[in-house]
Amino acid sequence: MEADVPGTVLKRERTRDAVLELIESRSPGDAIPSERALCSLLGVSRPTVRAAVDELVAVGLLVREHGRGMFVAPAKITQELVAGDRALTVPQAAGAWSSRLLEFTTLQAGARVGRKLRMSPAAEIVYVARLRLVDGAPMAIEHLHIRAELVPGLSAQELESGDLYEHLRTTHGVHVHEAVQAIEPTVVTRAEAKLLDVPELSPALLFERLTSDTAGRPVEYVHSLYRGDRYRIVSRLALGPAAEVAPDREGHHPGIPPGDFAHGDAITSSTRGDVQTGV
Numbered sequence: 001m002e003a004d005v006p007g008t009v010l011k012r013e014r015t016r017d018a019v020l021e022l023i024e025s026r027s028p029g030d031a032i033p034s035e036r037a038l039c040s041l042l043g044v045s046r047p048t049v050r051a052a053v054d055e056l057v058a059v060g061l062l063v064r065e066h067g068r069g070m071f072v073a074p075a076k077i078t079q080e081l082v083a084g085d086r087a088l089t090v091p092q093a094a095g096a097w098s099s100r101l102l103e104f105t106t107l108q109a110g111a112r113v114g115r116k117l118r119m120s121p122a123a124e125i126v127y128v129a130r131l132r133l134v135d136g137a138p139m140a141i142e143h144l145h146i147r148a149e150l151v152p153g154l155s156a157q158e159l160e161s162g163d164l165y166e167h168l169r170t171t172h173g174v175h176v177h178e179a180v181q182a183i184e185p186t187v188v189t190r191a192e193a194k195l196l197d198v199p200e201l202s203p204a205l206l207f208e209r210l211t212s213d214t215a216g217r218p219v220e221y222v223h224s225l226y227r228g229d230r231y232r233i234v235s236r237l238a239l240g241p242a243a244e245v246a247p248d249r250e251g252h253h254p255g256i257p258p259g260d261f262a263h264g265d266a267i268t269s270s271t272r273g274d275v276q277t278g279v
Helices: 008-024 035-042 046-058 110-117 164-172 190-196
Strands: 062-065 069-072 077-082 097-108 124-134 137-147 176-187 203-213 218-227 231-236
Touching: 008 035, 008 046, 035 046, 046 062, 110 137, 110 218, 137 190, 164 176, 176 218, 190 218
Parallel strands: 077 231
Antiparallel strands: 062 069, 097 124, 124 137, 137 218, 176 203, 203 218
16 A cells, blocks of 8 residues: 555545455454554555554444454344345345343334324323343344234234244234335433443434334234444345346256256255345
8 A cells, every 4th residue: 555645535435445455355353454554564654554444433334442452243144135026025134143131011102103193192001121132132123013902912922932923814804915114323321332342322212113014904013222342234226127038048057066956957046145234
């Protein structure tokens, strides 16, 4: 990297890119050179290195440990959003997800939740708060509000096993059809920070989701707080029709011996091993 790159902003950007290359060449938990060593390696000043490193720490790619140095942060959990033909079609998020129940009770909806669920503020809802974990590490706090009339006898144990929407369908005859979800940036409070094991006022993603059944009746209102340093959303957009691929006249597919699909049998893949987030 040139030591005389003009412009403070460009220097910082080049420095950030160079440190990013170091991060991407290592594994989570690996150390990276000290700020002093990076100054020498990249030919830039200490303030320039510190500004670039501070940015990478803030976005959750680096971790500083007092007295030990800087380390590559744990990989972020990625949730991909794509357009689908089926209701509630969302690709699975990475990692092994589990839940820890924080609160389970029945109470009055109140004005705000009542408006969301199109019900009287005095009507009852089932309120559930749970901590979501990925590979044992806290990832999100979820607050669920479900119309109590739709789930008589719902227990805390039922919420901890299997898929909630599948349970609503098979046990309570509630067929969810559509969900409208909004995402916006926020920061965590002191209480939330303690549950998520992050500093107070750390960046987070706020999810709000309203789920309706096949008749258009609101079933569930959820707001969730996800760690900004460990979770990211990726969108896949279809900007045009897919290109048509001419059929292979010889019936040969790379990696598969010729002749196995001579009769036009379909090739399927089941290599994806991600675990669904669960809702």
